[in-house]
Amino acid sequence: MIELNSVNKSFGDLQVLKGIDLSVAKGEVLSVIGASGSGKSTMLYCINALEQIQGGSISVDGLDVHAKSTDINKLRQNIGMVFQQWNSFPHLTVLDNVALAPKIVLGKSADEARSIAEKQLQHVDLGDKLDTYPTRMSGGQQQRLAIARALAMEPGYMLFDEVTSALDPELVGEVLDTLRLLREDGMTMIVVTHEINFARDVSDRIAFFHQGVIEELAPAKELVNNPQRQRTQQFLSKVL
Amino acid sequence: MLDASLNSDIQLKLFISLASLLSSGTHMDYTFHWRPVIKALPDLFSAALVTLEAAVLSMLLGIIFGLVLALMRLHGSRPLSLFATVWIELARNTPALLQLFFFGFGLGAFGWHLTPFTIVLCGLAFNNAGYLAENFRGGFQAIPAPQYKAARSLGMSATQTYTRIIIPQVFRLVYYPMTNQMVWAVLMSSLGMLVGFRELSGETQFLASNTFRLFEFFLAAAVFYYLLVKLILLAAHLLSRRLFTY
Numbered sequence: 001m002i003e004l005n006s007v008n009k010s011f012g013d014l015q016v017l018k019g020i021d022l023s024v025a026k027g028e029v030l031s032v033i034g035a036s037g038s039g040k041s042t043m044l045y046c047i048n049a050l051e052q053i054q055g056g057s058i059s060v061d062g063l064d065v066h067a068k069s070t071d072i073n074k075l076r077q078n079i080g081m082v083f084q085q086w087n088s089f090p091h092l093t094v095l096d097n098v099a100l101a102p103k104i105v106l107g108k109s110a111d112e113a114r115s116i117a118e119k120q121l122q123h124v125d126l127g128d129k130l131d132t133y134p135t136r137m138s139g140g141q142q143q144r145l146a147i148a149r150a151l152a153m154e155p156g157y158m159l160f161d162e163v164t165s166a167l168d169p170e171l172v173g174e175v176l177d178t179l180r181l182l183r184e185d186g187m188t189m190i191v192v193t194h195e196i197n198f199a200r201d202v203s204d205r206i207a208f209f210h211q212g213v214i215e216e217l218a219p220a221k222e223l224v225n226n227p228q229r230q231r232t233q234q235f236l237s238k239v240l
Numbered sequence: 241m242l243d244a245s246l247n248s249d250i251q252l253k254l255f256i257s258l259a260s261l262l263s264s265g266t267h268m269d270y271t272f273h274w275r276p277v278i279k280a281l282p283d284l285f286s287a288a289l290v291t292l293e294a295a296v297l298s299m300l301l302g303i304i305f306g307l308v309l310a311l312m313r314l315h316g317s318r319p320l321s322l323f324a325t326v327w328i329e330l331a332r333n334t335p336a337l338l339q340l341f342f343f344g345f346g347l348g349a350f351g352w353h354l355t356p357f358t359i360v361l362c363g364l365a366f367n368n369a370g371y372l373a374e375n376f377r378g379g380f381q382a383i384p385a386p387q388y389k390a391a392r393s394l395g396m397s398a399t400q401t402y403t404r405i406i407i408p409q410v411f412r413l414v415y416y417p418m419t420n421q422m423v424w425a426v427l428m429s430s431l432g433m434l435v436g437f438r439e440l441s442g443e444t445q446f447l448a449s450n451t452f453r454l455f456e457f458f459l460a461a462a463v464f465y466y467l468l469v470k471l472i473l474l475a476a477h478l479l480s481r482r483l484f485t486y
């Protein structure tokens with residue numbers, strides 16, 4: 001379970017998260033929507049301690065993320081993350097992109113790491129690209145590579161930060177399909193997205209962010225079809 | 241370049257007159273004697289190797305210190321960042337000769353006497369590090385932030401992230417400036433003769449004054465430098481094709 005308790009986060013004088021309370025149960029898929037600058041990415045970064053917080057607490061499987069005693073590299077192995085773009089390591093082949101972390105973080109042998117990587121790459125339909133360099137692949141393929149790379153660490157949780165926003169429209173589908181597969185496998189996920197229809201169909205709940213607070217949090221279909229808050233209605237009418 | 245700025249006709253005339261000048265020496269009072277140079281070729285060759293050795297070692301040190309300086313400037317505390325800034329500013333904005341003299345006569349004044357080789361190595365490494373640090377800094381800034389975040393999110397430590405993900409990419413970005421600095425290090429090492437270092441220039445000076453064949457020896461040294469630089473550029477090119485397959 002991922003739990004956020006009154007989380008505050010500021011960059012200098014700018015408060016970006018203002019008392020976020022949220023819990024995501026094992027097996028749940030939560031989508032996060034909201035306007036640009038409302039703090040969605042920042043919240044994801046706080047969950048795996050890529051950013052520090054100024055108040056409140058975050059725990060993952062009961063472990064306090066921001067406690068001094070927490071082994072942060074160990075914790076991150078349990079939380080996969082995929083970004084909007086610039087995910088793939090351009091100097092490594094597709095195979096090495098995926099095999100590197102199992103090797104140097106988990107201490108797997110070269111053979112083990114290779115077979116883990118091959119398995120994950122086949123899973124996202126990149127089994128024929130092992131020796132290619134990511135720069136020679138489409139944006140959609142690179143995003144699927146990033147997903148495979150995160151999954152190779154066998155994380156309990158996955159965080160997605162607008163993984164389709166930088167893609168050409170015709171490539172969005174293949175990446176969303178990969179997320180759907182993950183959902184079917186029972187992966188616990190937080191998905192920041194602008195794809196409202198995808199969020200409605202695939203997630204259990206949706207959180208609507210507005211200026212650093214969760215303005216509305218509801219079961220997915222309810223939030224999209226029957227939003228309670230005026231700001232949610234305004235946002236949805238703009239994007240749908 | 242000669243080829244670029246002169247047409248071939250002029251180049252030919254120049255070549256002929258230079259050739260006749262060197263072989264007969266009839267146009268001037270100076271008569272050319274190449275025998276001493278030819279006899280000294282093995283000495284010049286081993287001196288060229290000393291030059292290469294000093295340049296390569298000073299580059300390796302320069303790369304290590306340059307990386308550290310760049311990281312200090314980007315991520316260090318104020319004192320560290322200030323230290324790096326002072327180093328970089330001095331290295332880039334004062335004559336290389338003075339930097340060499342600092343490690344020679346400067347430290348010597350405080351009773352710290354380094355060997356000529358060490359003086360040249362320190363001086364060149366100081367200079368290389370200063371120039372490379374700025375290249376590296378630009379390289380680090382050019383790597384998109386998600387590269388770092390993605391590596392850390394996989395559980396890699398900061399050190400693993402830098403050594404496996406960030407620095408390899410930076411090296412590619414700054415490969416050509418680095419090659420230039422290597423060439424520069426070879427040429428700068430000739431200043432070593434002024435602190436008593438017997439590299440290619442020092443050795444040339446020594447042989448020339450022993451035999452009084454100044455022009456011949458320095459011309460031969462120039463050819464050695466030229467070939468050395470061309471070899472380094474070729475090696476760098478071949479290496480880059482092996483290293484950067486992406």
Ligand SMILES: Nc1ncnc2c1ncn2[C@@H]1O[C@H](COP(=O)(O)OP(=O)(O)OP(=O)(O)O)[C@@H](O)[C@H]1O
Nearest residue numbers: 011014016034035036037038039040041042043162
């Ligand atoms: N490293 C940083 N330093 C300073 N301010 C930052 C930093 N990162 C984000 N911010 C600011 O924090 C606010 C929230 O940013 P964040 O990226 O979390 O928004 P977002 O909801 O993900 O927006 P988008 O949909 O555009 O990705 C913005 O005002 C942004 O300018």
Ligand SMILES: [Mg+2]
Nearest residue numbers: 040041042162
């Ligand atoms: Mg964002």
